[in-house]
Amino acid sequence: xxxxxxxxxxxxxxxxxxxxxxxxxxxxxxxxxxxxxxxxxxxxxxxxxxxxxxxxxxxxxxxxxxxxxxxxxxxxxxxxxxxxxxxxxxxxxxxxxxxxxxxxxxxxxxxxxxxxxxxxxxxxxxxxxxxxxxxxxxxxxxxxxxxxxxxxxxxxxxxxxxxxxxxxxxxxxxxxxxxxxxxxxxxxxxxxxxxxxxxxxxxxxxxxxxxxxxxxxxxxxxxxxxxxxxxxxxxxxxxxxxxxxxxxxxxxxxxxxxxxxxxxxxxxxxxxxxxxxxxxxxxxxxxxxxxxxxxxxxxxxxxxxxxxxxxxxxxxxxxxxxxxxxxxxxxxxxxxxxxxxxxxxxxxxxxxxxxxxxxxxxxxxxxxxxxxxxxxxxxxxxxxxxxxxxxxxxxxxxxxxxxxxxxxxxxxxxxxxxxxxxxxxxxxxxxxxxxxxxxxxxxxxxxxxxxxxxxxxxxxxxxxxxxxxxxxxxxxxxxxxxxxxxxxxxxxxxxxxxxxxxxxxxxxxxxxxxxxxxxxxxxxxxxxxxxxxxxxxxxxxxxxxxxxxxxxxxxxxxxxxxxxxxxxxxxxxxxxxxxxxxxxxxxxxxxxxxxxxxxxxxxxxxxxxxxxxxxxxxxxxxxxxxxxxxxxxxxxxxxxxxxxxxxxxxxxxxxxxxxxxxxxxxxxxxxxxxxxxxxxxxxxxxxxxxxxxxxxxxxxxxxxxxxxxxxxxxxxxxxxxxxxxxxxxxxxxxxxxxxxxxxxxxxxxxxxxxxxxxxxxxxxxxxxxxxxxxxxxxxxxxxxxxxxxxxxxxxxxxxxxxxxxxxxxxxxxxxxxxxxxxxxxxxxxxxxxxxxxxxxxxxxxxxxxxxxxxxxxxxxxxxxxxxxxxxx
RNA sequence: GGGAGCAUAGCUCAGCCGGUUAGAGCACCUGCUUUACACGCAGGGGGUCACAGGUUCGAGUCCUGUUGUUCCCACCA
Numbered sequence: 022x023x024x025x026x027x028x029x030x031x032x033x034x035x036x037x038x039x040x041x042x043x044x045x046x047x048x049x050x051x052x053x054x055x056x057x058x059x060x061x062x063x064x065x066x067x068x069x070x071x072x073x074x075x076x077x078x079x080x081x082x083x084x085x086x087x088x089x090x091x092x093x094x095x096x097x098x099x100x101x102x103x104x105x106x107x108x109x110x111x112x113x114x115x116x117x118x119x120x121x122x123x124x125x126x127x128x129x130x131x132x133x134x135x136x137x138x139x140x141x142x143x144x145x146x147x148x149x150x151x152x153x154x155x156x157x158x159x160x161x162x163x164x165x166x167x168x169x170x171x172x173x174x175x176x177x178x179x180x181x182x183x184x185x186x187x188x189x190x191x192x193x194x195x196x197x198x199x200x201x202x203x204x205x206x207x208x209x210x211x212x213x214x215x216x217x218x219x220x221x222x223x224x225x226x227x228x229x230x231x232x233x234x235x236x237x238x239x240x241x242x243x244x245x246x247x248x249x250x251x252x253x254x255x256x257x258x259x260x261x262x263x264x265x266x267x268x269x270x271x272x273x274x275x276x277x278x279x280x281x282x283x284x285x286x287x288x289x290x291x292x293x294x295x296x297x298x299x300x301x302x303x304x305x306x307x308x309x310x311x312x313x314x315x316x317x318x319x320x321x322x323x324x325x326x327x328x329x330x331x332x333x334x335x336x337x338x339x340x341x342x343x344x345x346x347x348x349x350x351x352x353x354x355x356x357x358x359x360x361x362x363x364x365x366x367x368x369x370x371x372x373x374x375x376x377x378x379x380x381x382x383x384x385x386x387x388x389x390x391x392x393x394x395x396x397x398x399x400x401x402x403x404x405x406x407x408x409x410x411x412x413x414x415x416x417x418x419x420x421x422x423x424x425x426x427x428x429x430x431x432x433x434x435x436x437x438x439x440x441x442x443x444x445x446x447x448x449x450x451x452x453x454x455x456x457x458x459x460x461x462x463x464x465x466x467x468x469x470x471x472x473x474x475x476x477x478x479x480x481x482x483x484x485x486x487x488x489x490x491x492x493x494x495x496x497x498x499x500x501x502x503x504x505x506x507x508x509x510x511x512x513x514x515x516x517x518x519x520x521x522x523x524x525x526x527x528x529x530x531x532x533x534x535x536x537x538x539x540x541x542x543x544x545x546x547x548x549x550x551x552x553x554x555x556x557x558x559x560x561x562x563x564x565x566x567x568x569x570x571x572x573x574x575x576x577x578x579x580x581x582x583x584x585x586x587x588x589x590x591x592x593x594x595x596x597x598x599x600x601x602x603x604x605x606x607x608x609x610x611x612x613x614x615x616x617x618x619x620x621x622x623x624x625x626x627x628x629x630x631x632x633x634x635x636x637x638x639x640x641x642x643x644x645x646x647x648x649x650x651x652x653x654x655x656x657x658x659x660x661x662x663x664x665x666x667x668x669x670x671x672x673x674x675x676x677x678x679x680x681x682x683x684x685x686x687x688x689x690x691x692x693x694x695x696x697x698x699x700x701x702x703x704x705x706x707x708x709x710x711x712x713x714x715x716x717x718x719x720x721x722x723x724x725x726x727x728x729x730x731x732x733x734x735x736x737x738x739x740x741x742x743x744x745x746x747x748x749x750x751x752x753x754x755x756x757x758x759x760x761x762x763x764x765x766x767x768x769x770x771x772x773x774x775x776x777x778x779x780x781x782x783x784x785x786x787x788x789x790x791x792x793x794x795x796x797x798x799x800x801x802x803x804x805x806x807x808x809x810x811x812x813x814x815x816x817x818x819x820x821x822x823x824x825x826x827x828x829x830x831x832x833x834x835x836x837x838x839x840x841x842x843x844x845x846x847x848x849x850x851x852x853x854x855x856x857x858x859x860x861x862x863x864x865x866x867x868x869x870x871x872x873x874x875x876x877x878x879x880x881x882x883x884x885x886x887x888x889x890x891x892x893x
Numbered sequence: 894g895g896g897a898g899c900a901u902a903g904c905u906c907a908g909c910c911g912g913u914u915a916g917a918g919c920a921c922c923u924g925c926u927u928u929a930c931a932c933g934c935a936g937g938g939g940g941u942c943a944c945a946g947g948u949u950c951g952a953g954u955c956c957u958g959u960u961g962u963u964c965c966c967a968c969c970a
Contacts, residue, residue, distance in 0.1 A: 028932070195968090213967085220970090238970065251970095285969055293970050301968045361967085374968085406897065410965070413896070417967080505965085540905085542963085574906055574918070579898080580963090582905065590918055593932040604929035646909065652917075667929075751936095757924095758936035764927055792927080846914070858950040867912050867951095874913060 025606065025714065029599035031563025034710045039153060042709075047724050048158045050091075050098040052494030059095035060495035061087055062479050063159065064503045064511065065167060067106035068141050069113050072151035074537040074545065074571075074583055075504060077555040081568045082502045082534060082647065084157050088702035089642050090499075091158070092727035098495060099158060100482045102165035103145060107471040108202055108367050111429040114140050130428050130466075137429045141166075154556065156564050156705045158723070165482045167474040168431065175481035176431045176474050177448060179522065184435075184446045188383045188521075189423075191435070191444065195301040196379050196422045197372040199365040200322035200335075204426040205379050207470060208419060209509045211363040211372050220358035221343065222290065224351040225250060225267040228275055234259070234267060235353050237289040239360050240299075241346070242339040244269065245327035246317035247276055249295040251306055254280035256291055270351045271342065272328060279310050298376045314376060320426075322373055335373070380424035380433060380467065384517075388415045391517035400516065400526040403645045404578040407505060407533045414509055421514075423470045430468030438462050476514035479527035500645075501528040504536055505578065532645050535580035537571075542582055558588055565704035566591035572703060573651040594655060595707050598700070601663050602711040605689045608674050608682075612716045616691050617684035620736075622743045622782050623669040624688050629740035630661045631695055636730040638699055654700050662692060665747065672785040690715065695728050745776075745816040746783035752812035753791035753819055760810065760826050762792075769794040771803045773887075774817040793821075806891030813839070813884035815877035820891075833892055840885045847878040 026033075042048060052058070061083050066076060083099055091097040114137045115125055125133040145166075152159065165172060183189040197206040221241045224233040234250060247269050252259035262278045269276050283306055284293050297307030298316045307314060317327045324330040330338045346352040363372045392415050394400045395408050402408040424433060436445045438454035439461040445451050453460045474481070479498050483491040497519070503512055512531050519527035538544055539551040546552065558567045562585075569591040575581045620628070634657040641650035666689075673685035694715060701708040701722055712722035719725060749772060762768075770793040772780045777798040780787070784796050802820065803809070808827055809820040813836075850871055853859055860868055 025929095027930075029930095236970080240970090283969095288969050295970095300970075302970075303968090305968085360970095410897075413966070509966095576907070576909090579906095584905065584919085586919060587905080589932075593930095596932045597930065600930035600933085602929080607929070641909085644909075648907070649909070652907070656917085663930085664934080668927090668934095671927095754935060755937090759923095761924060764925065764935085789927090842914090850913090853951085856950060860950085862950050863912070870913075 025599065025603045025711075027600075027603070029563075029596045029707060031565065031595070031706060032560075035154070035156070035559075035564055035706045038706050038709050039156065042158070042721065042723060043161070045721055045724075047721055048099075049160050049162050050096050052490045053096040054494070056094060056096040058495050058499070059087070059090040059097040060100070060498040061098075061500055061502070062100045062482055062498055063102060064501070064507065065102045065104035065165075065475060065478065066148050066152075067109055068103045068145035068148070068166075069106055069109045070103075070148045072148055072155075072555050074553055074555055076148070076152070077155060077558075077567060078534060078537055078571045078581075079502055079504065080152055080155055080157050081571045082532070084155070084568075084705070085572065085647055085702045086500065086502075086532075086642075086645075087158055088705060088723060089727060091723070092698065092701065092725060094726065096494070098160050098163065100163045100165065101149065101152065101157070101159035101161060102167070102478075102482065103148065104471060104475055105141075105166065105168040105430060107425055107427050107430040107468060108204065110137060110141070111427050112202070112367070114429070125428065133428055151556065154559055154564060155568065158705070163482065167471070167478070171484065172474055172477070172481050173431060175477045175485050176469065177434050178486040179477055179518070180431075180434055180469070180473075181446055181448050182522070183382065188386060189380060190383065191378065191380050191424075193376050193378045194381065194420075194422070195298075195304045195374050196377050197363060198320070198322075198375045198377065199368065199370055199372050200320065201368045201370040202365060203320050205377055205422055205424060206365060206372060207422045207472075210366045212366050213361045213363050215359055216362045217357065217359050218362075220289075220356040221346075222353040222356070223270065223294075223346055224353055225270060225294075226351075227262060227278075228266040228268055232262075234262065234278070234292045235290045236292045236294040237356075238294055239358060240339070241342050242324070242330075242335050243296040243299040243317065244294055244342065245272060245324065245330060245338075246296045246298050246315040247272075247274075247294045248297060248307065248313045248315060249277050249279050249310065251279050251281045251284050251293045251295050252291060253284040253286045254282065256284070256286050258291060270349060271330075271345055277310075277312075279306075279312075281306050281309065299374060301374055304376060316376060318373060318375060379422050380435075380465075380469075382421040382423055384418045384420050387517040387521055388418050390520040391415055391513065394516065394520065394526050400528065401530055403530055403532045407508060407531070407578065410505070411508055411513060415513060418513075421470075423473050424465075424467040425470055426466075427468050430471065431474060433465045433467050433469060435465040436462040437465060472510050472514055475511055476518040477522075479515055479519060480523050485522070496523060497526050498528040500530040500532050502532045502534065505533050506536065508533065530645070533578050535575075535578055538580055538582050540582055540584050542580075545583075553583060553585070558585065561585075562588040562592040563595060563706070565595050565707050568705075569594065569651060569655075569703055572647045573655065575648045577645055577648075594659065595704065597659060597663060598696070598704075598707060598711070601658070601667060602693060602714070604667055605686075605693050606714065609686055609690060609716075611683065611686055611690065614690050614694055614716055614718075615687060617687040619684065620688075621673070621684070622739055622746070623666065623786065624684075625736035625739040626743035627661065627666040627669075627688070627692055628734045629736050630657060631692060631728075632730055632732075632735040634661075635695070635699065635728045639727070639729070642702075651703050654696075654703065658696055658700070662696060666692065668790055669786050672789050676785075697722060698725055698728050701725075742776075742779045743783065745779055745814065746786060748814040749780065749783075749812075749817050749819055750787055750790045752814050752817075753787075753793070753821070756810055756812045756821070757792065760823070762823065762826070764792045767792055767794040768821045768823055770796045771820040772796065772798045772817050773800065773802050773820070774798065775800065776816065780817060802887065802891055806888075807893065809891070811836070811888040811891065813881060813888055815881040815884070818884045818888055829892055833889065836885055836889045836892070840882065840889065843878055843882045843885060847875060847882060850875040850878060 087097050087099040197211045220237050222235050222237045226233050263280045266275045266277050295303045295306050297304050297314045319325045322335045324333045324338045365372050440459035441457040443456035445455040454462050515527040566588045570588045637653045638650045670685045673681045697708040697712045709722045780798045788796050808824045810823045812819045
């Protein structure tokens with residue numbers, strides 16, 4: 022048997038244990054019809070990513086669930102992988118290129134993409150390695166990448182069939198454009214932020230008139246593209262102008278005044294400038310009125326088609342335009358105005374709404390089934406409230422802009438015919454236009470939104486579009502565990518994609534977690550510099566401590582603050598278990614793990630506690646209440662097993678009675694082993710390490726069977742009796758502590774009880790744990806109680822002859838105080854019990870519990886009264 | 894403009910279906926080299942569960958409102 026060091030050192034075990042698991046192939050699963058399926062697909066981290074605490078949380082959750090189910094006998098698979106992260110990865114490599122003084126355009130598309138692949142091969146695996154440090158039991162043989170061959174095939178099939186069904190189209194719409202990333206973005210990639218700005222009121226002169234209309238705008242530079250001014254059709258102030266024209270200042274363009282219901286008469290001046298190319302509403306208005314579209318910004322947000330302003334950056338143009346309008350006397354006023362500004366989720370640049378020819382996924386038909394499955398419960402959110410968030414978004418979802426003007430990603434499988442303009446979308450690369458047969462076709466240069474491939478992840482990782490045994494067995498997956506910030510990006514899109522192509526939900530449960538914040542409650546970010554590297558925490562406290570910290574004291578779906586000190590508590594916990602194991606091993610002579618033939622009262626007590634813990638841990642894990650489950654196991658190990666049971670075992674181990682010692686050893690080994698199993702999903706490394714050092718059958722703890730509640734090992738009656746012995750011990754300890762009696766002082770005790778047999782059975786434990794000399798159990802009090810210190814529980818009176826410490830008056834005062842409290846308790850209970858409504862309406866067990874409590878209070882009062890009398 | 898969360902001990906948080914005297918970790922106080930562990934042991938102090946109503950035999954827990962706070966969504970230029 023291995024010698025264990027005094028202090029547990031995670032560094033000496035984690036790598037070795039992880040390697041052992043890998044070598045054993047325990048993470049790998051195959052479809053197995055003799056077992057129930059359990060599957061999780063990882064939310065694929067970006068290949069550019071570094072592990073952060075959010076990943077630590079997310080992956081700890083997945084690992085706890087997977088390890089639990091695996092031990093429960095499921096064919097449990099956790100499929101890992103990474104996401105190609107279009108924009109982020111491309112930006113990363115472009116930055117590298119800039120350092121070498123070249124741009125991606127210098128390289129050309131093919132060479133650039135080649136370069137990104139190289140980068141990916143070299144650095145992309147880092148985050149996967151970091152996941153391993155956490156103990157993640159992913160099936161690495163199934164590791165995938167959103168741009169590997171299989172995923173690419175899935176994306177192609179997915180795109181083409183959507184196109185064939187008319188659910189993907191290309192068209193000119195208003196989209197969000199990031200001038201820095203130089204690409205279109207989807208709506209969810211734009212973060213809105215309230216910002217202080219201005220509201221500029223500008224006069225437009227009515228053609229051939231001295232009359233002016235005043236329009237207000239927050240983005241004056243867009244006026245260069247105005248092609249109308251709109252008023253409400255029923256607005257008496259302006260009805261005479263409808264059909265006339267006004268002169269657009271600076272550009273001196275004649276533009277019509279139109280009537281449209283969209284205009285809010287109450288807001289601003291009631292006149293709206295219409296810029297179809299640069300505002301979504303104006304775009305709609307433009308369509309209704311067949312207005313000209315003038316695009317006044319290029320891809321870099323520099324002015325085009327804007328006369329003298331051409332070439333200026335949008336904000337320079339804004340300043341220039343304001344100045345010029347002022348000079349012309351056409352700037353009426355400037356109001357302070359806070360409005361919401363959209364920023365690129367990746368780079369923070371203010372996005373520009375512009376019309377652009379892009380690819381879209383038509384959402385309406387896809388959203389319906391995706392909402393049904395939540396409504397009818399085929400798929401559920403944990404916590405439930407996120408279903409509302411999801412539904413609300415789905416109900417109002419707009420078409421998804423999926424094309425990106427990037428090079429890194431899945432290139433759109435569409436070919437434009439130079440001759441007839443037809444677009445050929447095909448599963449296999451075509452060599453001619455499917456319509457006119459011309460060979461002069463060019464592939465659409467755009468790539469797809471990164472989330473397009475992630476949407477297919479739950480089935481593409483199992484081989485779709487092929488029908489594979491994996492897909493049959495593991496789809497729908499059991500649960501997915503994203504943070505709430507990616508419900509729209511990922512969860513929603515997986516659901517409608519799964520419904521459309523698999524005809525079933527991608528997962529039965531979406532277990533949503535919150536985000537990890539710093540100790541001040543702020544989001545961790547690079548710019549704040551408040552990020553904590555999980556690797557540092559692992560180095561310092563161990564992966565188990567980090568995992569346990571992520572899981573405990575946290576309720577599902579809520580954010581958590583990260584305190585390194587809490588890891589210290591969990592490291593201490595690991596050390597506690599370590600030392601408990603050392604104690605068990607130090608006393609071990611058996612090499613077989615089995616319960617002793619005869620069980621002592623304290624054995625039945627700990628087994629009952631173990632039974633309760635076992636039941637509650639599983640119940641909570643099944644409900645995704647990981648925090649509660651971890652608290653149960655923590656309390657059981659520390660309080661019940663270490664503080665009580667190990668101490669209780671010492672008299673037997675040291676009794677000199679070989680049989681008694683052997684039975685204690687067996688008990689310790691048995692309970693410790695059960696503890697290791699229960700704790701393993703949470704703290705896999707230390708539990709495996711200890712288990713390997715203990716007598717065991719089988720190769721690894723991680724593939725042992727998870728404990729289940731067994732009524733045969735639950736002894737509620739005996740456990741309750743033993744609790745009385747413990748209560749007596751506590752009472753004596755408390756009295757001694759109050760009077761500062763050192764442990765070395767060992768007075769004899771007299772325990773007075775109506776149930777002496779209970780205490781007879783616990784004599785040795787009382788002696789040891791309450792630091793007593795000899796212990797006498799009796800039905801009646803000793804003669805000279807007036808010179809003794811007493812302690813009372815609801816089942817016993819304990820007398821200690823500590824004559825020199827006794828201050829009769831103080832004793833009397835203390836007992837009187839306790840008595841008062843006990844009487845108040847009893848009074849409260851009795852009034853409750855005498856309330857006919859309570860006894861009639863409250864459930865039977867509640868009434869029974871209150872009765873029992875009242876009985877105990879009475880017993881305690883009787884004992885206290887007797888103690889008081891003994892003083893006289 | 895909609896929607897959601899949170900408010901419990903000095904701090905950070907648990908408290909699931911309403912049912913003991915409301916818990917944990919850290920911090921604090923008093924003892925303790927009790928041969929697994931001072932990353933420990935024993936004992937202890939500390940809470941009007943934001944506020945106001947209501948439902949109920951019974952409310953930290955359910956309902957309504959108020960206040961404070963955080964977040965999400967939304968095309969009023």
